[in-house]
Structures are given as structure tokens and as C-alpha cells.
Amino acid sequence: MTVLIAQPQHSLKGIVIDKHSRQPLEFINVQVMGLSKGAVTDANGQFAITSVPPGIYRLQASAIGYQTNLTPEYILSGKDLYVSIEIEENLTELEGVTVTSSPIRRNIESPVGLRIIGLQEIEKSPGANRDISRIVQSYPGVGFSPIGYRNDLIVRGGGPSENRFYLDGVEIPNINHFSTQGASGGPVGIINADLIREVNFYSGAFPGYSNNALSSVIDFKLRDGNMDRNSLKATLGASEVSLSSNGHLSEKTSYLVSVRQSYLQFLFDQLGLPFLPTFTDAQFKIKTRLNAYNELTVLGLGGIDQMKLNTKADDEDNQYILSYLPKIQQETFTLGAVYRHYAGAHVQTVVVSHNYLNNRNTKFLNNDESLPENLILRLRSVEQDTKLRLENTSSFRNWKINIGANLNYTQYTNTTFQRVFIRSGQTYDYHTYLGILHWGLFGTINYTSQDERFTASLGLRADANNHAAAMKQLSDQLSPRLSLSYRLTEQLSASGSAGLYYQLPPYTGMGFKDSHDRLINKQLSYMSVSQFSAGLSWQKNNMFELTVEGFYKDYNKVPVSIADGIPLTCKGNEYGVVGNEALASTAQGRSYGVELLFKWLIAQKLNLASSITLFKSEYRTNKESEYINSAWDNRFIFNVRGTYNLPRNWSVGMKISCIGGAPYTPYDVDKSSLVTAWDAQAKPYYDYSRYNEERLSTFAQADIRIDKTFYLKHCMLGFYIDLQNITASKLKQADVLMSTGVIANPEAPQAERRYNMKTIKQDSGTLLPTLGITFEY
Template sequence: MKQRIVVVLCLFWLFLSGIYGQNYQMKGTVIDRSTRQPLEFVNVLVVGLGTGASTDAEGNFTISKLPPGIYRLQASALGYKTVLTSEYRVNHITPHIQIEMEEESAALAEVTVTASPFRRVAESPVSLRVIGLQEIEKAPGANRDISRVVQNYPGVAFSPIGYRNDLIVRGGGPSENRFYLDGVEIPNINHFSTQGASGGPVGLIDADLIRSVKFYSGAFPANRGNALSSVLDFSLRDGDMERNSLKATLGASEVALSSNGHLGNKTSYLVSVRQSYLQMLFKVLGLPLLPAYTDASFKVKTRFDARNELTVLGLGGIDRMKLNFDIDGEDAEYILSYLPKIQQETFTLGSVYRHYAGPHVQSVTLSHSYLNNRNLKYRDNDESSPDNLTLRLRSIEQETKLRMENTSTWNTWKVNAGVELNQTHYTNDTYQQIFIIDTLSVYNYHTLLNLFRWGVFGSVGYTSSDERFSASLGLRSNGNNYSGRMKNMLRQLSPRLSLSYRWLKNWSISGHWGLYYQLPPYTSLGFKDREGIWVNRNLDYQSVSQGSLGIAWNPDSRMEVSVEGFYKDYNRMPVSMADGIPLACKGNDYGVVGNERLVSSGNGRSYGVEIMFKWLLQQKLNLSSSVTIFKSEFQDGTTGRYIPSAWDNRFIVNVSGTYNLPRQWSVGMKVCCIGGSPYTPYDEDKSSLVEAWNAQGKAYYDYSRYNTERLPAFGQLDVRVDKTFYLKKCMLGFYLDIQNVTGSKLRQPDVLMSMGEIANPEAPAAEQRYVMKSVRQESGTLLPTLGITFEY
């Protein structure tokens, strides 16, 4: 017996020795960005460790004896700008790293510029945050979902309900965001997306594929159009050209399998497949909706030679949402009365060809996106009779996009210009019962809309040799053949200007102003009335004039304190003819937004101030805290007074940090608080009508009292603990992510619902009313998640 114990202890000691005695290496190549030729005698350092190496005659470097972890590299050489790379994980399959360096102006011979993760770009010196691998992997409460990671940043509101990923940025609606994947535009980044808006219960992109994310809450680049509130620009990892690897992840809502490697000497690949068990999780939590999804993504990159490369990528998902009839309770009964069954299939396929010609880089991006959305609802969820049908929607959106652009760089100048073409095919077969004013109406129509869109853009940027001053001037314009108003590109002329100046040593002031335009959703452009007539032909592009001014203090390359004010002036907002509410105030629930009669007469504004503190200690601490104080309002078309929008939470507070402990342990914590949302009381008289209730299965709002009430503020605490084992040929990781540790309860408006009993059965059908009841609503529960990752 003692011998067995000794053997077990020896094996355990050997196991620990294999874990903690491992050292790894980083290999890479440094090249000139313009000539694509290797650079010799470049100093490459591991940030935070002081360990490094110099490149040889072929531009190659090797840094050995590195402990496992997540690192950045800094490359410096005489005559070149110092470069700080993205974050890379160092383990048994550390990828080969390629670093591109840009030749420095001769005027900077006597000046040393320190690389920093807080360095600004001329086109977006404000409102831009770069999210690295450490935050994506270990952000508390995010469960490796990029939409939830972004919610840690200033100006971004979060959904306290907990199972929605809507991005509400600087008081703008969830339909005002745009997403790009290695330069390819994707319609949405969430499963079960709300057609005509965004959001859903879980992200569509596997975090294992992401290298970094650029998050623009304003100051959008000219080559990123059709956005009013934010742009998320994802950079995916490249496959490893030296070895093939496999990674399995058991996350909060899904199990994932990913692989990366190479196919021959010129082509790398990256692929991921995920299958959810969210349906099981929601059933355990007692939620009335049971979503299940499958998604897959891939990236294949071929480098034909030093100057030509082709990237092909794809992203797709299959979504099925059932209703959970096995739970009791008035809350569940209410949601089940109106929530439809949802089925969706979505995918995007895209390719990017890039040619390097000295200081010029030409790229051609071609992509095709597809969304098939189906909603089905029967009164009382009784499908035994076709007479109970209240909603049947079959809608398909397809977009084929072509973008051609050229970027030229000459020392302190950068010029970008290009064109975009877009062919859209939108179909919609809808049967829907709607109770308008005092009449039950039935919409039964078919839409076939072919839309051709075009756009041109250009920008000129200047950065002084010492990087103290930068300026950028951009211009963009879009048009389409939907109507004569939208065809006129002068109506969508979109100028923008950015300026930044660093004074003293560590202080900088930056500003931006821009005029941006966005096309209304296809659900609105293709909507028909009961006579089958397109009624929204007079819609315009909606616009926002946005200005930002910020001051930043960087005491060193690891810390930043910033204060930024913003003002957004909305015009031509699509407004519902039925209730007088702007479309931007809708879209944070499941279903469809925009399929109604609209008019482009809305005006609004959002303004506030953001304060942020960021502290990065390599291999130790990643701390981020922010406070946002703002107002979001729209103008009443009748009285001209400003009314709080649906996103007018007034304040957002976030404090989030991860600290790395010895022996590959890390602990993270997030404290967040958000002001109470405004809400609209119900129209009890209209809601109790039998015909009205049966049409949509839920109460109607009294829009004459729109957002006159407000909920209390809400806050919660999330905690995460990670432990990683690095072995000789594999990596094993565990994490425990606990959301809402304190079990905070979110108070929601009491719901008004029917008891199914007619109070006056003797009255005519149009005057019959249900007996109604009010149900108290609150949500919020402690949600622990155990995650496991294994990489071989």
C-alpha cells in the first residue's frame, strides 16, 4: 500500500514538474511593410519581461526560455517606427509571428517614439478602443462572448435581463451598429438576431478565432459606412504555418471544436464548429424560451508571394427557438402568450485579395450574406386550428458586396480611397394580425425587393514625424435605386474631420466631427399595406451629426486616464405612423423590427461624458474602469418637446479587472451598475379588448404617456477564476465564471395580462373584453458556469 502511495506521489510530482517546468519560445519574421523584404538587426522584445532577440539576415528571430502566458512583442530598428504587436499566447504551439515595420521619416532621426497600446490613429483619435486577447479570453461575466466584452467599455449599456446581447452605444439603438470580419462585413454577430436590428442571447463568433477587436463608438473610418452608433472591426488569427493543432472548449452555452494549421507551404487554415446546450441551460433556469444553435466558421489564407495574398472566410449559424410549456408561473405565461417560435439560418462567405505595391496596398473584397428568418405564432399556442394563426413570417435577406480600395502611405501622409457596390435581394411573405386604433387588421402580403446600392469614400491623414500632431479629412457618399431621393448622392454627403495634439509629455487633446448616414432596414423598405402597395417609398437615409472631444493623460506606456464628451444630433429618423415612436427606440426583443408604415420625420439627440481609467501590467494586471453620464432623447413631432428614448439610462458604471497569480492562476472581478430604463404605462382599455389581445397576445402601450415612468437602477457583481496547465504537448484550462454573485434583482414594469375569461360575453364581438390582471415582474439570478479548454 505504501509503495502505491509513493508511486502515485512520484507520478503527481512528475506531472507538476511537467506543468511548471515548461518553457517555450516565440519565432517570427520582421519585414518592411512597403518592400515586403526581410529586415536585419531588428530588436524584438517581449513586453514586460525584458527578454528579446535580434533578427538575422533573413529577418527571422527566436526568443527562447519563455514562461507560458499571453504576451506582446515590441520591434524597433534604426530608421523604422517602433511597432507593438497584438497579443499572442505562448505555449506548445505558439504561432509564427510576422511583424511589419514602416520606414521612419528622416526628420525623426533624433527622436525616440515609445510604442504603447494607447497610441492613436489619425482618422480616429477619439472613440476607438482596441480589445486584446487577454480581455477576450478572461473578461469576468463575459463567458468569452465578444458582445459582452464590449459592454465593459465607456458608453455601452448592457441588458440587465441577462439573456440579450444588444449593443446600445452612446444612447443609440441596437440597429445602428456595423460589424466587419477581416474586412468582410457581416450583418450580425449574434444568434437569434432581431431582423431589422441586432442582438440575441449569445454571440455567433467563436472567441478562439479572434486575435483583436477595434471598437469604434464614434469617429468611424470613411471606408466603414452605414453606421450611426458603433463599428466593430474583428481581426482573426492566421493559421499556424509550422504545425497543425486542435482545441476543444466547453463554455457557458456550447461545446466548441477548433483547429488551425497549414495546407502546404503557402496556405494556412483556421476552422471552428460549435454546438449549443443553451436549451438545456435555459430549461434549468426555468425560462420560457429554449434556444438551440449550431455555428461554424473558417479562414483560409494563401500567400502567393511576398506581394500577393488571398483570404477566404466564412461564418454561418442555424438557430431553433422552441417555447417551454413545462414551466408554471404568471411571468412565463405572459411571455409564452406573445413570443413566437423562431427559426433562422444565416451565413456570410467572403474573400479579400490584397496586393502590396511599395507604398500602395490595393485590396478587393467580395462577399455574400444570407439570412432566412421564420416566425410562427398561434393564439394561446394552439396549433390545432388554422383560425388561431396570428403571425406567419417567412423572410430572406441576401446581399452581395464588392469593395475596392487603395491605401497609400508616404512617411507622414496616408491616403485611402475606394468604391463599394451592393446588390440586395429581399423577400417577405407575411400573414399578421394587427389591432390599429379600434380595428383588427390583417396584413397578408408578399414582397420581392431588388435593391442596387453604391458608395464612394476617401480620406487623407497626416501625422507629424514626432507623432505630436495628427489630422485627417474624410468624405463618403452613398446612394441606391430605391427612390429618387435616395439615388441623389448629394443628399448623403458624409464629411468627417479629426484632429489630435499631444502637448507636454503625457497629455493629449483630440477631437472629431462627422456626418453619418444609414439606410433604413429592408423590413421597412419592403413593407406593404393591406392593398399590397409599398408605403414607405418616401423614406430617407437617416443621419446623425456626431462630435467628440477628449483629453487623455498617459503617465507611462501602461496607463491611461481619459475624459471624452460627445454629442449626437439625429435627423430623418424613421417614425412609426401607428404610435409616433422612432424605429431606433425598438429592437431589443425577439422578432422583427421595421415592418410597418413609417415616415422620415424624427429628430433626436444623445449627449454625455465618458471617463475611463485603463491600467495594463504585462503578465500581472488588466484593469479597466469607466463612468458614463448621458441623456438620450427624441423630439415629439406634435409638441416639439424632447422625450427620453428607450435607451436613456442616464448613467453606466463599470469596473473590471483580471489579476494573474503565480502558477498560472488568475482571478477577475467585474462590478457594473446602470441607471433605470424609462418605460411606458399600458393602455388598459385597449389591451382588455378581446380582438386586440388575441392579435398579439400581450398588452398595448399608452404612447400618449411614452416613457413617463422609470425603473430603479440595477447593479451586479461577476467573478471569474482561471487555472491553466501547460504541458509539453498540450494545454488544459479550467475557468469558473459566476454572474450576479450577489443575486441582485432587476425590477421590471408590472405586466398586464389576460386571465382568458371574457367579462361581458353578451356584448358584440368588437366590444367584448377580457378580465385582466397585473403581474409583478423582476429577474436576476446567480448564474455559475464551469468552462474547460483543451488544446493539442
């Protein structure tokens, strides 16, 4: 006799409140998207939808006189789930008409360049291992590194230093462990995906509250703790083991907390990689609803990183990386609080936060630490930012007005010993302390027409600081932006945006000193980019979306290296530090292209997306020089990915990615072979007179993921297999130039001695299998 164990079912409970009055609403229809189940709220605004099978769901709340609200995705697993939904009055809605909301959402301020990433993609994207940076890399306009092991964000031809990140409205300095100081990339994300509700990814038309971004803004929306039950979740992922919990501390306070410990060093050791990263991180969120009109959220995020060199993997393939890669130790944390006061049509927000980064890099020639004279680099750098942001948002029928101000104080210290070779060998040995006060104002006016066919957003920012004369006037950094959208038919919309955005040079450059202990980059200005984008969006049945967007980015006053003539926007995709050199704000750049995206969504079944980006990215050192290819000029990016849910809680997913070959620069063999030059940085020098004249070949790879979930009475047990690069595709890179360590002419004067050189073939790419296990109680 066969015994069948029925899958447990649970309840979706919650409350619906008016977004402005904060009062509970009765007679609101709440539906589970993809299921023929729903409920109506009672006099206290409460609802309960029973007998719901486990899964990932959206809820839709609707009523005559209110705007239909489609919630973010929620996971219903081992226990009942409690959800709070806010809806707004619809003063323009025709009486008796109820509109069905689309899961493909738009934003008045950002009608183009905004992608909203839900839990289905976060949890099950093939090849991403729940790392947001890798998930974003499958979206239009976002490049990826075929070499692997890093997740730098290269958005619309811009560099990895041009992105900004927010966590529930609190700015965080970076989202990666072992981040490159002065940029943002690294090998693995620092944010635990178990705590994320959804992600707003802006590749253009950035929101008014954000500043210091030229290419993208990523705003992470964290979950609220379950006000109904406490739960515990353990996850064994690709690179770490994590433990998280969420629930409530009282009737008014909810919490989220997680701790993760990596075992990435063991994986890298087994793969024979030249470095062994170890990390620990933790984060939390506590949200207190003080009363119906006031709420306080306190959150924190921290990480401890240590990267050692795997000298056992000193085979020929790894000699190049081992020769120059430093030991890295980092500690980073963010602590922030968000207070909101709801006063009818007006909402006041206060955001206070403190960011901290302690970065230490050490490098010895030939990794021999026994001799003090072998020291090439010793960097000890601390960045601290204390931030205050005040906002007020007011709604008046068709209008919404947001105004605000921010005040930041930065402390930057740097103690550096560094050997360099420009025209001759030099040594930098200095200590820097900077205290910089920043201030800014911003405002946005949004308008929606009576029939909701037309929307417009007009905004203005202004930023300044007291570091240098070129940065002190708000009027010198005025940042206007305009967005328009018009629904041509019920299915077709046209949208566009234009804006001017500013970003500070990295603190590593602002605090750099020469061999005479003098700050030599005081003349630097804010970088800027003028962005223009326009597109068409076609939607049908809330299931299909086809968008075409064109963009143009015009860069100005970009810091360029005086030593090699390369702008900082073309650097930042390697470990270490970017910007610690003599700079001049003279470089210009441009990036332009077109993006095509197709999405097909079937609730509870299918999530399919395909995109292709054709673009060009180039720069010049000043107004008189010619444009040449930037480091990110891959010319095209293609992605297709999909996840399909099968019966019995199985799901399968696949992603195919293809990217054009990146340009590269040949080596300067003559300079690299000099003993004094090689010993200064332990890696070859490029021939910058031939910058990016060569190009790598196109690279493509495929990833597959299979999930199986078991839902028991009070718990959930999930397994997944993620196979990255199942085709074991390899990228043929230019041969690396290396020193043999043997001096060819020992009888020559010291400045003329040269090493015998050799070349090492560089082929990157391997099949990377991962088994993940998740348990939730």
C-alpha cells in the same frame, strides 16, 4: 520525496518584413513585453526567442529608421508559436532615437471613440463568457440590459439597430444567434472567440470604408493560422461546446476553422426560462501568400438557429413572454474574400462578399397550433447582400491617402401573414420582392506632423441606391468627417472629431406592404446623425491611461411608426422583427454626455479598467414636437473590471456594473382588454400618450471569474468558473398586464368584448454559474 514537474517552455519564432516593400528585414530588435527576453532578426528577417513560459504576450519590433511596432496579443500555450510582424519606415524619426511603443494605441482617423480589445480581455473578462458583445458592454458609453439573456449593443444613447460589424474587413450582417431582424441583438454571439486576435470597437469617428452605421462599428481581427505547427482546441463554454483547429496547409497557406454546438437549451430549461434556443455555427479562414506582393484571404461564417417555446415553464412569471414570443428559425451565413496587392507605397484591396439571412417567425394565440384560426403571425423573410469594395491606400512621407468605391446588390423577400390592431383589427397578408442596387464612394487623407505631435484626418463618403427617389443622389448623402489630435505634453493629448453619418432604414420597413398589397414606405429617406466628440488623454509609463471624452449626437430623418409614434431607434431589444409597419422619416433625436475611463496595465500581471458615463438620450416625432426620453435614457453607466494573474497559472477577475433605471411606458388597460386587440398580438398595448413617463430603479451586479491553466509537454488544459450576478441582484420591473382568457361581457358585440385582466409581478435577475473547460493540443 516530492517530485516537481517543471513548466514546459517554448519558442516564439517569426519574421519581420517591411510593410511596403514586403522584404525581410535584418537587425530588427524583437522583445517580449513583460519579459527580459528578445532576439535580433537575421539576414532573412527571421527571429527565435527561446525558453518562453506559456502565457499571453505582445511583441515589440524596433530599429533606427523604422516605426516601433507593438503587436496584438498572442497566446503561447502547448507548442511553439510563429508570428509575422510588419513595420514601416519612419521618415520623421530623429537619428539615433528609438521610441517605445505603447500598448494603449491610437488611430489617426479615430483619435476618440476607439477602444482596442485584446486576447487577455477576450479570454478572461468576468461575466462575459468570451462573448464580444458582453465584453464591449463594460466599455464607456455602452449600456447593458439588467434583465439579462440578451446582449444588445446600446452605444452612446443609440439603439441596437445602429451598429455595423466587420470580420477582417468583410461586413457581416449581425454577430448574434437569434438576431432581431432589423436590429442586431440576441442571446449569444455567433463568432467563436478562439479565432479572434483582437477587436477594434469604434463608438465614434468611424473609419471611411464603413457605412450604414450611426452608433458603432466593430471590426473583428481574426488570427492567422500558425505557419509552424498545426493545433487542435476543444472548449466547453457557458452555452456551447466547440472544436477549432489552426495551422498551415502549405508553405504559403494557413487556415483557421471552428465548429460549435449549443447546449443553451438545456441550461435555459434548468433555469425555467420560457424559451429554449438551440444553435450550430461554423467559421473558417484561409490565407494564402501568393508571393511577397500578393495575398488572398477567404473566410466564411454561418449559423443555424432554432428557438422553441418552453411551454412546460408556464408559471405566472413566464406567462407574459410565452404569450407573445414566436417560434424562431434562422439560417445565416457570410462568405467573403479579401485580395491585397502591395506595390511599394501603394496597397490595393479588393473585398467581395455575400451575406444571407433566412428568418422565420411563427406565433399562434395561446400557443395552440391545433386551430388554423389561432395563427397570429407567419413571417418568412430572406435578406441577401452581394458586396464589392475596391480601395487604394498610398503613403507619401507625412501623408496617407485612402480612396475607394463600393457596389452592393440586395435581394429582399418577405411573405407575411400578421394580425394587428391599431384602431380596429386588421390582417396583413402580402409577398414582397425587392432588388436594390447600392453604390458609394469614399476617401480619407491622413497627416502626421514632422515631430509627430499633431495628426489630422479628413474624410468624405457618399452613398446612394435605386430604391426610391429620395435615395438616388450621392450628393444627398454626403458624409464628411474630420479628426484632429495634438500632443500637448509627452503624457497629455487633446483630440476631437466631427462627422455626418447615414444609415438605410431596415429592409423590413422598405419592403412592408399594406392590406392592399402596396409598398407604402417608398418615401423613406436615409437616417442621419451628426456626431461631435472631444477628449483629453493622459498616459504615463505605458501603464496608466486616463481619458475624458464628451460627445453629442444629433439624429435626423429617423423612421417613426405611424401607428404608435415611436421611432425605430427606440425599438429592437426584443426577439422577432423591427420595422415591418407603416413608417415616416420625420423623427429627430439627440444624445449627449461625458465618459471617463481609467486603465492600469501591467504586462503579464494586471489589467484593470474603470469607467463612468453620464448622458441623456431623447427624441421627438417631428420638428414641431417636444423632446421626450428615449428608450435608452439610463442617464448613467458605471463599470469597474479587472483581471490579476497569480503564480502557478491562476488568475482571478471581477466586474462590478451599475446602470441607471431605464424609462418605461405604462399600459393602456382599456385597449389591451379588448378581445380583438389582445388576440391580435397576445400582449398588452402601451399608452403611448404617456411614453416613457415612468422609470425603473437603478440596477447593479457583480461577476467573478477564476481561471486555472495546466501546461503539459505538448498540450494545455484550462478550467474556469464564471459566476454572473453573484449578489443575485433583482431588477424590479413594472407589473405586466395579462389577459385571464375569460371574457367579462360575452353578451356584448364582438368589437366591444373585453377580457378580465390580471397583473403579474416581474422581478428579473439570478445567480448564473458557469464552468468552462479548454483543451488544446
